[in-house]
Amino acid sequence: MPELPEVETVVRGLRDKLVGRTITSMWHDWENTLRGLPPTDFAARIAGQKIEAMTRRAKYIVMPMNHDILMVHLKMTGRLYVADAGAIHGADRWVHVKFGLDNGQELRFSDSRKFGRVYLTQTVEAVTGDLGPEPLEDIFTEAIFRERLAGRSKVIKGLLLDQTFVAGTGNIYADEALHRAKIHPLRKSETLTDAEIAALYTSLRAALADGVNYEGASIQWYRKPDGSAGESQHHFFVYGRDGEPCHTCGAVIEKIRVAQRGTHFCPVCQS
DNA sequence: CGGACAACCTGGCGGC
DNA sequence: TGCCGCCAGGTTGTCC
Numbered sequence: 194m195p196e197l198p199e200v201e202t203v204v205r206g207l208r209d210k211l212v213g214r215t216i217t218s219m220w221h222d223w224e225n226t227l228r229g230l231p232p233t234d235f236a237a238r239i240a241g242q243k244i245e246a247m248t249r250r251a252k253y254i255v256m257p258m259n260h261d262i263l264m265v266h267l268k269m270t271g272r273l274y275v276a277d278a279g280a281i282h283g284a285d286r287w288v289h290v291k292f293g294l295d296n297g298q299e300l301r302f303s304d305s306r307k308f309g310r311v312y313l314t315q316t317v318e319a320v321t322g323d324l325g326p327e328p329l330e331d332i333f334t335e336a337i338f339r340e341r342l343a344g345r346s347k348v349i350k351g352l353l354l355d356q357t358f359v360a361g362t363g364n365i366y367a368d369e370a371l372h373r374a375k376i377h378p379l380r381k382s383e384t385l386t387d388a389e390i391a392a393l394y395t396s397l398r399a400a401l402a403d404g405v406n407y408e409g410a411s412i413q414w415y416r417k418p419d420g421s422a423g424e425s426q427h428h429f430f431v432y433g434r435d436g437e438p439c440h441t442c443g444a445v446i447e448k449i450r451v452a453q454r455g456t457h458f459c460p461v462c463q464s
Numbered sequence: 465c466g467g468a469c470a471a472c473c474t475g476g477c478g479g480c
Numbered sequence: 481t482g483c484c485g486c487c488a489g490g491t492t493g494t495c496c
Contacts, residue, residue: 196489225472252490268490270474287474306473308490347466356491364489412489413476432489453468455488470494477487 195267197328197361198404198425199415200252203273206418208247210275211256211300215243216263218293226289226304228320229313239263239292239313250317251324251360264312264320265302270414271309275300283420305414324360328401333359335394342382342390349385350378351452353397362397365412365432366404368457370397372431377463378451403428431457 195203219236221227227235242258249255254273256263265273272284275298284303290311292300302311312320325341326333341358352358353367362370371378373396376389385393409415409423412433417423426433430440435448435457444461 199489266490268472269488304473305475306488308472308474310491345465351467354490366489410489415489466496468494468496471492472490475488477485479484479486480482 195252195271195409195415196363196366196404197249197252197401198366198407199409199423200249200254200267200361201405202409202423203267203418204247204249204254207273207275207300210298210418211244211294212247213244214298215295216240216258216292216300217295220291220293221289223289223307226302226307226309226311227313228310235313250321251327251356252363253317253321255317262312262314262317264314264317266310266312268304268306268308268310270306271302271304272414272416273300273302274418274420284416323357325356325358326360328359328361328398329405333398335391338394339390342385346381346383348378348452349376349380349382349393350454350456352382354452354454359397361401364454364456365410365429366397366400368432369400369404369430372396372458372463373400375462378449378456378458431459433457 216239219239221232224232242260244256244258246257254265276282278297278299287303287305288301289304290302314320350367353362374392404425407423407425407428408417410425411422412426431446434446437446439446439459442461444459446457447460448457
């Protein structure tokens with residue numbers, strides 16, 4: 194599910210509900226979801242800690258507390274939301290971790306596929322490892338993008354998915370960015386012209402920024418923290434539109450396999 | 465450095 | 481309706 198726009202939407206939706214709250218208890222039923230400490234120690238250590246901020250780094254949700262940092266990666270099907278203790282939520286069937294809060298509410302982590310992770314850590318970097326720049330931040334300029342591209346020789350879609358190259362882009366927005374830039378997903382990065390690099394820089398940021406403004410894409414599992422759907426999927430140019438006409442030229446959108454991922458593109462616009 | 469692939473897991477969908 | 485194979489938005493580790 195979630196790429197940068199979806200994770201950002203979750204963070205924005207939960208910030209007011211969580212910042213200032215103190216975690217009072219923890220429950221879990223799937224050990225592998227928890228990282229950083231053995232479950233018993235995790236629960237003992239987090240109890241009493243106050244959430245001081247709610248931010249995002251790449252696709253990680255980051256919650257600095259007064260002693261440690263609580264981090265969450267939603268992977269494919271993770272969902273994070275706050276509910277009144279005892280209240281029923283549509284995603285409860287797959288809840289694997291719950292945190293009790295000091296106002297009687299609960300922070301719940303639901304994840305049908307169990308790929309998601311909840312971390313207790315001292316530093317963000319200990320969890321994320323090396324990550325590339327945040328594509329929507331001002332510091333990520335076209336010059337930086339060009340610089341990071343230099344010397345790389347890789348299928349461009351694969352490079353966009355590489356979190357150490359640029360952080361936060363996933364399969365959906367990689368396809369959307371390449372379409373906007375009119376670049377074929379199988380192009381080798383070293384063959385891109387100066388103009389194409391400029392177009393890709395602008396297109397990547399625009400695709401992600403639009404995704405944030407539309408509050409994420411609800412294709413399968415992703416929902417906003419309040420349970421409602423995002424709108425981004427209604428504005429895709431190519432993702433999931435194989436067999437349908439290109440909005441730009443009318444040609445039929447194709448789907449192929451690139452970097453082991455389903456990849457959608459217009460064979461005419463992106464030749 | 466780059467590419468391919470398995471692994472981690474379960475649910476939903478199309479086809480028969 | 482039931483069963484089967486296939487697909488899925490992510491990341492990590494291994495092998496060539």
